[in-house]
Amino acid sequence: MKIKKALTFALATVLGISALTACSNTVSENSDNGGSTPASGGNTPAKITLTNVSYDPTRELYEAYNKAFQAHWKEKTGGEIEISQSHGGSGKQALEVANGLEADVVTLALEYDVKAVQDAGLIEDGWVSEFEKDSSPYTSTIVFLVRKGNPKNIKDWDDVVKEGVGVITPNPKTSGGARWNYLAAWAYADKKFGGDEAQIKKFIEALFKNVLVLDSGARGATNSFVQNKQGDVLLAWENEAYLSIQDYPDDYEIITPSISILAQPSVAIVDKVVDKRGTREAATEYLNYLYSDEAQRIAGQNFYRPSNPDILDEFKDTFDLNVNLVTINDFGGWDKAQETHFTDGGVFDQIYEG
Amino acid sequence: MDKTQDQSKNAKIVKWLLISISTLFIAVMLLLPLVTVIIEAFRQGFEVYLKAIADEYTVKATLLTLEATLFAVVINTVFGLFAAWTVTKFKFHGKKLLTTLIDIPVTVSPIIAGLIFVLTFGRQSFIYPLLEKADVKIVFAVPGIVLATIFVTFPFISRELIPVLEAQGTDEEEAAALMGASLPRIFTKVTFPHIKWAFLYGVVLCTARAMGEFGAVSVLSGHIRGKTNTLPLHVEILFNEFKYVPAFAVSSILVILAVIVLIIRSVVEYHGKKDG
Amino acid sequence: MKRSKRVIPGFGLSMGVTLSILGLVVVIPLASLVVFTAQMSFADIIKTITRDRILASFRVSFLTAFIASLINLVMGVILAWVLVRYKFPFKRILDGMIELPFALPTAVAGITLTSLTADTGLFGKFFGIFGVKIAYTRIGITVALVFIGIPFVVRAVQPVLEKLDASYEEAAGVLGASRSKIFFKVILPEIMPAALTGFGLAFGRCIGEYGSVVFIAGNKPFETEITPLIIMSELQEYDYPSATAIALVMLIASFVILFATNLIQARSAKILKGDS
Numbered sequence: 001m002k003i004k005k006a007l008t009f010a011l012a013t014v015l016g017i018s019a020l021t022a023c024s025n026t027v028s029e030n031s032d033n034g035g036s037t038p039a040s041g042g043n044t045p046a047k048i049t050l051t052n053v054s055y056d057p058t059r060e061l062y063e064a065y066n067k068a069f070q071a072h073w074k075e076k077t078g079g080e081i082e083i084s085q086s087h088g089g090s091g092k093q094a095l096e097v098a099n100g101l102e103a104d105v106v107t108l109a110l111e112y113d114v115k116a117v118q119d120a121g122l123i124e125d126g127w128v129s130e131f132e133k134d135s136s137p138y139t140s141t142i143v144f145l146v147r148k149g150n151p152k153n154i155k156d157w158d159d160v161v162k163e164g165v166g167v168i169t170p171n172p173k174t175s176g177g178a179r180w181n182y183l184a185a186w187a188y189a190d191k192k193f194g195g196d197e198a199q200i201k202k203f204i205e206a207l208f209k210n211v212l213v214l215d216s217g218a219r220g221a222t223n224s225f226v227q228n229k230q231g232d233v234l235l236a237w238e239n240e241a242y243l244s245i246q247d248y249p250d251d252y253e254i255i256t257p258s259i260s261i262l263a264q265p266s267v268a269i270v271d272k273v274v275d276k277r278g279t280r281e282a283a284t285e286y287l288n289y290l291y292s293d294e295a296q297r298i299a300g301q302n303f304y305r306p307s308n309p310d311i312l313d314e315f316k317d318t319f320d321l322n323v324n325l326v327t328i329n330d331f332g333g334w335d336k337a338q339e340t341h342f343t344d345g346g347v348f349d350q351i352y353e354g
Numbered sequence: 355m356d357k358t359q360d361q362s363k364n365a366k367i368v369k370w371l372l373i374s375i376s377t378l379f380i381a382v383m384l385l386l387p388l389v390t391v392i393i394e395a396f397r398q399g400f401e402v403y404l405k406a407i408a409d410e411y412t413v414k415a416t417l418l419t420l421e422a423t424l425f426a427v428v429i430n431t432v433f434g435l436f437a438a439w440t441v442t443k444f445k446f447h448g449k450k451l452l453t454t455l456i457d458i459p460v461t462v463s464p465i466i467a468g469l470i471f472v473l474t475f476g477r478q479s480f481i482y483p484l485l486e487k488a489d490v491k492i493v494f495a496v497p498g499i500v501l502a503t504i505f506v507t508f509p510f511i512s513r514e515l516i517p518v519l520e521a522q523g524t525d526e527e528e529a530a531a532l533m534g535a536s537l538p539r540i541f542t543k544v545t546f547p548h549i550k551w552a553f554l555y556g557v558v559l560c561t562a563r564a565m566g567e568f569g570a571v572s573v574l575s576g577h578i579r580g581k582t583n584t585l586p587l588h589v590e591i592l593f594n595e596f597k598y599v600p601a602f603a604v605s606s607i608l609v610i611l612a613v614i615v616l617i618i619r620s621v622v623e624y625h626g627k628k629d630g
Numbered sequence: 631m632k633r634s635k636r637v638i639p640g641f642g643l644s645m646g647v648t649l650s651i652l653g654l655v656v657v658i659p660l661a662s663l664v665v666f667t668a669q670m671s672f673a674d675i676i677k678t679i680t681r682d683r684i685l686a687s688f689r690v691s692f693l694t695a696f697i698a699s700l701i702n703l704v705m706g707v708i709l710a711w712v713l714v715r716y717k718f719p720f721k722r723i724l725d726g727m728i729e730l731p732f733a734l735p736t737a738v739a740g741i742t743l744t745s746l747t748a749d750t751g752l753f754g755k756f757f758g759i760f761g762v763k764i765a766y767t768r769i770g771i772t773v774a775l776v777f778i779g780i781p782f783v784v785r786a787v788q789p790v791l792e793k794l795d796a797s798y799e800e801a802a803g804v805l806g807a808s809r810s811k812i813f814f815k816v817i818l819p820e821i822m823p824a825a826l827t828g829f830g831l832a833f834g835r836c837i838g839e840y841g842s843v844v845f846i847a848g849n850k851p852f853e854t855e856i857t858p859l860i861i862m863s864e865l866q867e868y869d870y871p872s873a874t875a876i877a878l879v880m881l882i883a884s885f886v887i888l889f890a891t892n893l894i895q896a897r898s899a900k901i902l903k904g905d906s
Contacts, residue, residue, distance in 0.1 A: 086577045091866035099476040101494040101576040173863035214849040219594040228748035352851040376712040436647040454889045461834020461884035466877040470659040517824040528637045537640040552789040562732035586735030605738040612733030616726040
């Protein structure tokens with residue numbers, strides 16, 4: 001009898017909990033009327049919602065771009081469009097999309113991260129060539145942020161590895177941006193030592209010996225450098241460095257090294273999701289419009305390098321266009337770079353374990 | 355007589371020494387960080403503060419946080435009462451295993467807590483096709499956040515009740531049962547008066563922790579602005595936007611909410627103890 | 631008393647509720663972690679978790695968590711004692727603040743503590759005079775963990791102390807026992823089980839803590855890199871098997887810690903019963 005009673009109650013509890021979850025689910029569902037809802041008898045098209053899953057440093061960029069795009073969409077179709085943004089570490093964001101976060105488009109830091117979504121079966125093969133410039137509408141690079149007056153006289157990578165210089169960079173294991181930092185330093189050393197791997201490794205080792213704090217993400221590193229005044233040089237995304245300068249014009253300077261890396265953030269349509277929600281058309285237009293002159297200028301204003309050379313030229317006073325930029329292809333592509341440098345037991349681990 | 359006087363003098367010294375240590379500890383470890391949060395929140399003046407907390411997304415995040423907290427407290431209360439009753443009033447095999455399982459969620463890293471729900475309900479889970487067919491979203495949606503919040507606060511209420519009930523023993527309940535009292539009656543008349551303060555602590559602890567949970571929710575939320583952002587996540591987002599002041603302003607909402615809960619507790623406790 | 635027939639009603643009901651909620655919220659999700667890890671061969675799991683860097687992170691996590699929990703054990707007992715037994719101004723406020731570390735999102739706590747203890751911060755400057763660095767060292771991690779763990783011991787001990795009859799001590803006092811003797815012989819054994827539970831929970835929680843620690847730790851491999859951060863980085867590399875394997879180790883560790891504290895608690899509870 002007791003067992004029967006217990007079972008009854010167990011069942012009731014299970015039902016109760018499912019009811020609770022279902023109920024809170026409806027709440028979220030209501031606010032999430034996807035684009036597939038057909039217009040109910042009116043002339044005006046239904047309001048479309050898109051979710052753009054992006055990475056940390058692009059918040060300001062997409063805040064501005066989404067407004068521009070909404071205006072453009074209205075002009076083109078007469079309809080309303082709403083864009084939900086999600087930001088976070090690029091790798092983590094890719095993982096969440098792969099695990100079921102419903103994103104119509106992803107705009108991530110690395111091709112490698114988009115590929116992770118593709119590997120989960122959500123994006124079809126060939127997405128790289130779906131949009132112009134290898135689906136990379138804007139680029140960035142890695143620069144040095146130093147304290148005003150550059151007290152340690154840091155001009156190039158050689159100065160960063162000097163003894164007594166405190167370096168702040170996020171951890172390449174947890175931050176996509178930090179991988180660019182690492183590879184940029186590697187590219188410099190590669191050129192300097194003519195490809196002598198032992199010496200390059202020594203150089204990178206010296207660099208990380210100087211690292212005082214390895215924050216888990218780019219913004220944490222900026223915080224350590226700017227708010228807590230740690231270290232002499234911050235290895236940062238160019239756009240992040242400019243944002244810091246904007247906030248504290250009297251405290252910091254940007255130094256562009258002689259060699260850096262061309263960071264190409266990738267954008268893609270998440271095919272499985274747009275097909276399910278019926279938002280392919282809007283999503284395509286959303287990413288296409290990133291290449292328009294207007295959007296390219298917005299990118300430039302947010303300190304991303306526009307991929308359109310003419311627009312880039314308009315910003316030649318902002319960006320140091322003389323810097324020698326290597327690309328990820330010089331490292332044999334992301335898969336190879338990841339495999340060689342950042343997997344467990346890779347070169348980065350050896351530096352610390354050696 | 356000398357000896358007792360000596361003793362009471364000693365006792366006084368010990369008393370004030372202990373009070374000083376406690377106060378210093380709390381001041382340094384708790385008060386100072388909190389004051390820092392408040393100072394940072396108001397660094398750019400009251401207007402900026404107001405704007406930050408009246409922001410549309412902040413309001414939505416606050417509502418979501420309250421919703422998740424409410425679910426967590428209700429479910430954990432039901433669970434806590436039954437679990438504490440089961441563990442302390444009966445003898446059975448595997449009791450230690452049971453209590454350990456109850457405690458586990460507190461000690462599971464928030465990262466892992468998020469991860470296990472993603473593994474259970476996410477795309478690589480074997481029940482995902484079922485969920486998808488039913489169009490039920492759990493991970494990266496509100497239910498996931500609620501689940502994670504329940505999980506991290508899971509043992510708080512039962513854990514407060516168990517030691518007290520254990521210390522109290524089972525004699526009174528047994529006597530009542532032998533006299534023929536029913537279960538609800540035994541519970542409300544005999545057991546509950548013993549545990550009401552512990553229960554209150556548990557609810558407060560649970561509420562506070564549920565509001566502030568960051569790690570597990572962060573893994574499960576998807577961070578979609580205005581939809582799946584709780585207050586702590588909103589703080590993180592603001593911080594990552596270099597908006598330090600608004601970030602601290604939003605944190606101060608959590609502090610204020612916590613203070614409200616604590617004041618309510620104090621009032622209830624004060625009246626209760628005066629009556630009791 | 632030793633009659634094992636259950637006199638108190640409601641065993642089936644309360645057991646049923648307890649087990650079903652426990653199963654849904656805790657056991658099934660945790661099982662998925664085990665299932666996921668089982669996709670790796672045992673040799674691979676061992677290989678993954680015995681890498682130097684991961685072993686080093688275990689050392690950092692366990693060591694700092696243990697020290698922090700010890701501090702919290704001592705301070706928690708003192709705080710609970712002071713809050714229950716003494717009357718002094720502002721006691722209510724002191725009491726009310728204990729839960730605040732829960733309500734403050736861990737990330738905010740981390741950022742605030744870092745800014746206070748970095749060499750430009752209030753404490754950082756002070757300790758810098760003595761050449762002690764707090765932020766970005768293991769001391770910093772410990773400070774953050776003390777903050778996180780404060781409520782556990784206090785709130786576990788407090789209800790028991792409140793229930794503990796002061797007449798006990800008075801009797802012992804009348805019999806001529808010294809104050810310290812009363813404390814160590816009479817009171818401490820009574821509150822020890824609760825204090826140990828609090829310690830166990832705090833310890834477990836500290837091992838897994840992520841949000842507050844990543845800001846203050848510096849995260850340097852082999853020095854200040856904690857295990858949850860490693861799990862996070864494995865996830866970022868889409869290395870699910872490694873992440874779950876390490877997570878499983880942590881899970882087993884917290885299970886063992888909790889099981890041990892529960893055993894100790896049960897034993898001391900038994901001794902107590904025998905004495906009284």
